[in-house]
């Protein structure tokens with residue numbers, strides 16, 4: 001079964017697509033059959049970063065039932081072992097897919113026959129992003145070491161938390177739950193998923209228990225990108241601690257990726273950054289991250305915290 005890595009982040013431009021393309025290359029270079037899926041629907045541009053000028057087919061063909069199997073939407077890239085499902089050609093009307101279509105897509109993704117699947121997601125907290133981010137327990141958050149980006153990560157984690165609780169209820173039940181939470185905790189409850197969770201535990205103890213186990217099973221990772229020399233190298237760990245303290249959501253700090261002007265040059269020239277600038281610190285960071293991803297979750301914990 002493929003290891004699936006959704007890549008999301010609260011803020012546009014933090015480097016999700018660049019990291020997806022670069023990490024995909026690292027995994028492919030280690031012989032892993034790797035698939036990149038561009039689900040930044042409405043703003044898909046991953047193909048440009050992996051030298052596929054204009055993909056002749058993609059995800060929209062699957063949605064519009066032009067093809068019956070998601071595998072048929074896959075295109076080759078110039079790199080051996082690296083494949084793409086492009087999100088280009090999609091109209092803005094797919095930017096918020098009906099839940100049934102998302103479920104169908106998620107099932108189709110989990111049946112694809114690859115070693116590693118990386119999913120590039122849109123910025124922000126749209127339902128598409130939240131739902132696809134939870135397709136696997138290994139989601140990667142990408143942020144830059146700036147307060148605005150960090151705030152957005154916090155917001156994204158909080159939205160994921162709310163969305164997960166929402167999955168356990170139908171619309172009427174969830175509305176009732178929110179009302180109970182407001183009664184118990186006042187207006188602040190609407191922005192604090194941990195208070196909603198306390199209400200769940202109080203009025204539906206079994207659901208509360210199941211939800212807690214479910215949330216605990218997620219092993220989300222944080223990558224800080226565009227880190228400059230003068231930035232505090234510890235900030236990633238600090239963010240994870242703050243999120244854990246306030247939301248009770250455990251996030252692993254996976255590492256920093258250094259800022260390098262050559263990233264811009266490589267993207268403009270439509271060449272692989274890793275191939276053109278392999279001896280930079282950024283390339284080294286990316287190779288290290290890719291190596292960590294190849295370890296199963298149990299071992300990964302040890303490596304990440306060593």
Ligand SMILES: Nc1ncnc2c1ncn2[C@@H]1O[C@H](COP(=O)(O)OP(=O)(O)OP(=O)(O)O)[C@@H](O)[C@H]1O
Pocket residue numbers: 009011012013014015016017018019040043122123225226227257258259260261262263264267282
């Ligand atoms: N490590 C880095 N060093 C220097 N520049 C970088 C780095 N990573 C990304 N960038 C710059 O940031 C820009 C945005 O990156 P990218 O398109 O990957 O962001 P994104 O998070 O996918 O944005 P969006 O949310 O709009 O899809 C790139 O065009 C590149 O110029």
Ligand SMILES: [Mg+2]
Pocket residue numbers: 016017018040045120
């Ligand atoms: Mg992007």
